[in-house]
Amino acid sequence: LAIGVIASLALGRRLRRETLGVGPEELAEMARDQGAVLRGLDDGVLAFSSAGVPTLSNSTAEQLLGIAHVEAGTDADRDSDAPSRAEVPEVIRRMMVEAPDHGALRRRVNVGDRILLATAVRVSRDGVSVGGVVTLRDETQVLTMARQLESVTSMARALRTQRHEFANRLHTVFGLVDTGATDEARNYLATILRTGPIATPVEGIEVISEPYLRALLEAKGTTAAEVGVSLSVTPDSLVLGRVNEPEDVTLILGNLIDNAVRAVVTDAMGGMGDDADRTDEVFGRVEVTLLGSGSELHAVVTDTGGGVEDADVESIFDEGVSSADDLDPDHGHGIGLALCRRTARRHGGRVWLLAGHDPVLGGAGFAVHLPDALSDDTDDKER
Template identity: 65%
Template sequence: MPRSSRAFSRRVLLSQLAVIIATLALVTGVFSWMAAQAVTDVSETEALATARTLASASAVREGATRASATEEPASAEITDPLGEIARDVRTRSDIEFVVITDDHGLRLTHPNQDLIGQRVSTSPEAALAGREEVTQEAGTLGSTVRAKVPIYSSTEDGTVVGEVSVGIHTSVLNADLRREFIALGSVTVLALGIGIFASFALGRRLRRETLGVGPEELAEMARDQGAVLRGLDDGVLGFDSDNELTLSNAAARDLLAGDADIDDERRRTIDDVPQAIRTMMVEAPERGALRRRVSVGDKILLATAVRVRRDGVEVGGVVTLRDETTMLTMARQLESVTAMAEALRAQRHEFANRLHTVLGLVDTGATDEAHSYLESILGTGPLTTPVEGIETITDPYLRAVLEAKGTTAAEAGVSVRVAPDSLVVGQVTDPEDVTLVLGNLIDNAVRAVVRSRSADPAADGTAAAASSPDAAPADSATERGTASARGPFEGRDPATAKLPSGNGDQVVEVQLLSADGELHGLVTDTGIGIEAADAERIFDEGVSGDRETQQSTGGDGVEAAHGHGLGLALCRRVAKRHGGRVWLVDGHDPVMGGASFGVILPDVLVDDADDVQGVS
């Protein structure tokens, strides 16, 4: 269980205080020792300087010389002037005592008059030997720092005739040390206070910067983040509060990189983030998620942008990326399969009705009528199909998708026909992709025709009249018109071509040709068409031909007619995968008036002879 952020802050504060106190204690100790040494050195220096000054005074040298010249105790005539000098020095400074002796160590001066003439309590040997000495000793006046300096004879013969001992009481040193310690302690307390304040301020900032998350929780989050980012199949992009990319997983790099050969994956991810994804982070709502489909190379990605907040503070956002190309492709293929299944269901129902008719005739003994009925069925074909001219198509997959789309189009009041000059030699080797591309183009054309009819109510009446049982069948040549023999991409001759009358002018025409394993197709409708300025934009995700005609047709929107505007984008991607293409041949066909889309799919056909050899 992770510890609370306050416990973490307390630990940080206590750790900082411990460091500060330990540092201050060390610094205080060092400076205290240095201060004590400095005070002692000053006192010793002062005592030694005073002793030197007195030892070099002529009156002191003469007095000590006279006292050392006699074996008798020094008389008052000698000691009184020296005592006067000693008292004057003690009065004008912090000197505790000034003791002058002769060459035997007998006192000539002393603060206590009773001790004059007696030997000093501490050894005078060093000074009498001509050496200066500074020591801290305890004598009759207590513990003092004392300096002892030899007195040389006034006769200038270099003889030591006594010593001057100057002492400063240790209480004076202690007073100086107390002043130093008080000053140092004040600085230490001030530094400790500043350190405590800085620690509190740092702890608050740390809580704010980490959003109250402790180190254990941060470490756990880092481990979980790495595991999650590596374990997700979806791409993940993390953005900070300034909408700048801060992290990404391998899946996101793969989705955004496409086929680019770039070594620096970090730079590749940042450089290749589409602007649409960055814009999503700006437009993402405070609550909920923003979802959009984004095109990256030959992929269609579903991007979901979510803002992240913690304790009321926005910390950035996350965008997840999911590759929907395969799913959408399979969905379109499933739609084609479903349509073909519906067509087969309708044909099965028709076939069952015919069998029931034959069975009824046989049961009633009308064998001649049953025989005639079966001959008529064999003469007209096994089953009727709503697609005109489909007999020119022999490939079962192409026939199946055309029949399925023709059945669903007929339910919407739209006729699907195959151009009379269509010719496909060979068998389809990739039925999934071929039916996906062709089926999507036909679906879009049918929707465009339906949208055009909803914008022109008069067309409904014409279509209804043409599709009624009482309508006379038209001549097949009149229905199909005259198509140009120059191929699906060379255009049509409006002077020689005319529309079929089988279902008014609600027609979708499919022209199919083959050449060296390539399948060429042209799907044209009688809808309202597409403007030339939108010839490329309609292939973007979320954009369809009907979106461009909304204003002029008064439609309710693109969703009802063309789904989510992904069909054309998928067709183009599938065609590119085969090395082919899908494009808008003409936004307003001169013959049929609607849009005309062309498609080339290389290497999707195989000759029948080759197919047989491959099977054998």
């Protein structure tokens, strides 16, 4: 009896220590609540032990990370089963190791074609560390929509400027006609027809007739000119048909042009020293080549910036961390190029670094191939 009592006391003490003083009823209630919470969350949840071993994951986390259990079961089984037989990405496990004792560690990470916002938090109970939790949120769609909105906003701003100029010219024609100066009005209209009704800072843009591409180039040309960069379209560019997915096409081209302009300005400012405030001169140029072949769209964006070094070629499209200090402002060592590549892959295309240092301009050159970006000529003729 004495041995039994001593063994019972020792076993009870160990159970209380292992369960952190939680009783059987509380454990059952916590298990039910855990399953309900995990299945009801839109965010992914990964739990880790104090040793950094994955112990729990919900179905959202498995979907975001591409985790698949060897043994398939019900939804409830998956939500309560530990991903011990699945490969959790190294970047997620490293975040749990680097998480501070107090507060949270947040990073944007690339997992496949997704851009995830990961938050790692250590968990303790009564001063005892019981592991940690990593929550995952898919930010790809939000970031894509933000970049698309940025492109649309820049195009709308350029169109407002053009509308103002167009209205001024119409007022001039109206005034000439109203005063009876019909010959002057006719000559003025002839001049507009020869030179184009609206001025644009983009050199060679007359070879582009597609409205979405032209509007994008005019908008980017206006913003580039404001910071002292010349944007031009190469004379061998030719695009027939219409853009099928203008939001995605403008997102990709807009990001590449913005990165090129930023690289030119950064390189020029670095070499100007005390004269870095002067923006009344042209620092460099960005060239865009657009070619259409049936439904395929090919594009090349090159600049006169500092280019991409050989050591950065492999990581140029990698997702950077969320801290702005860790992002390279040249050529999108952040989220721009990652979004471009993901968007292109979604349409069966690709974006790649064509040259770290272009033999003509000296800066980086990026190429784009979108197989189904344009409508066929036959469809265009039917419309």
